[in-house]
Amino acid sequence: MLTGNSFRKTLDILHREMDVSLYRRDVIANNIANSDTPHFKRSVVNFETSLKAALASEKPSKHLQPFLKDPRHIPFERPVDYRTVRPRKVLDFLTTAKNNGNNVDIEQETMNALHNQLQYQLMSQVVASYYNQVNLVLR
Template sequence: MLVSNHLGILERSLDAAMLRQRTIANNVANIDTPQFKSKQVVFEDLLKQEMNGASGQQKLQAYRTNARHIPFADSGLNVVPRIVSNPENFVQNNGNDVDLEFEMSEYAKNQIWYNGLTQLTAGHFQKLRSVIEGGGR
């Protein structure tokens, strides 16, 4: 109960949200840098693929911090967020493709997503606390 797939998914999702925050900040910081190519974080689609697989069956594998650890199934998450180029952005005259409105929109969406994830994580630990304390307050 202390370590579950749900908590692992929340942990990885929070990591992705933090990485997305840093990536957006980097894009905005380089808005006037010639030839700068903006980046974005890909995570949600990778998570769906990991959870459903090609056959539609759940196939979560154990998350191992070291390749030498013994593999075991259904107790972790192997998907990690990736930073990729933003191929759809319009390139300006100076070769820079940062769109401030798009970045700020992504920032707002990411902030809402992060807040929701922190609430879910807090709820998970509140349930654990309730179980440990006997459920009666």
Template sequence: MKLFSRTFTLLEQGLDYAATKQKVIANNIANADTPNYKAKDVRFKTELEQAMAPLEAYRTNPKHFPFKSPDTSNFLVTTRSDVIYNHNGNSVDIDKEMSDLAENQIYYNALIERLNGQLNTLKTVIKGGK
């Protein structure tokens, strides 16, 4: 959804991240009692570093800032295999998962509120400030 600024794109990418994280957390919670199941996590830092990589573009002056790539739609899902919490080889810490779930829900709600604000602003502009 490309409207007048990158705000909508960035909010959409944030919502994609939150949805992916929600699915991974739900999967971890569902497999909390599965023997030898290794908990998974969504890594954002790697994606952020890739997004900050310079975009190939022509700069007229070397003092100008380099262009950045905004594409962060694919998030890296990794397996946490360094820790075992249960005697059956399972690495799901249910308390951590529930905490991550609550944190992700707050993040998602904040993004939705921001998106609603952007859409209301756009609606006001379309109506001519009325």
């Protein structure tokens, strides 16, 4: 298997992002469905920042390089495999938008749903163009 191939890595990241986008769609739909439920707290999905940190940790740091003479020494940074990053659903307890304790803003959630849908469409078009390039090469 080609694990070091950037084509494969890019497609893998795009597929993971698309899966997270589907999960985010369900979370946003749940927020919208419970917009009138008293004391309901909206949820958000965190994934991109963790993925960005994992991808950045794969490159060695240019600033300080530790001198590890003993295997028991602890390195400054440990690389994180991007394939181990999972989306996290986080409840927003800090804000309150309504008097009944509910913090779902229906307009904001609708905009989040639209933004998520456009991101998914863009990613699916990029994946389709990658596969079209493969088909072009194979012909």
